[in-house]
Amino acid sequence: MNVVGDVLILLGAALTMIGGIGAVRFPDVYSRMHAAAKAPTLGIVLVAIGAAFHIHTSLAICTLLLVVVLQLLSAPLGAHAISRATHRHGDVDLDDIDDLARDRSD
């Protein structure tokens, strides 16, 4: 069982690293947010499931479950709040088509 936990933890850590590389390499704010909000969330889920194979206390496993649920709820909310505020007042220019601005001006 410990091998399963190790593989899940390594997978989650690798996913977080990939999210970080995406946050550096992508060209504008929205695509950076796309990489930096979703990949570490799945990383936290995988690492928490993997750590539950190592920690055998039921209290700690319940806390990890709570962390996973809270992260799955709060990460999209935070990313959405940031991107909404950026689109309204962020002073970020998009060099291609801005569909949201077009729809809001209709």
Added chain:
Amino acid sequence: MTSIALVLLAIGAVCFLYRLLRGPSLPDRSVGLDGLLSVLVIGIIVFAAHRQNGITVETVLVAALVAFVGTVAIARFIEYRGDS
């Protein structure tokens, strides 16, 4: 296992730190801060799994909630700055 996972997390943390320090606009810095706190959360869970001891897991809850509240606070600041 723990050392490999921590090396991967350190590479990710350096990337997010670059975005936090360098990012041309405030939303970029917010993205970097959010990612850096995610790396912190994952690091604490990896540490707890290495020690096979659940006593540090409560810290993760606090760090995740602080990351969410901080992100929302920065978003509100970006949306309403200069208006009042």
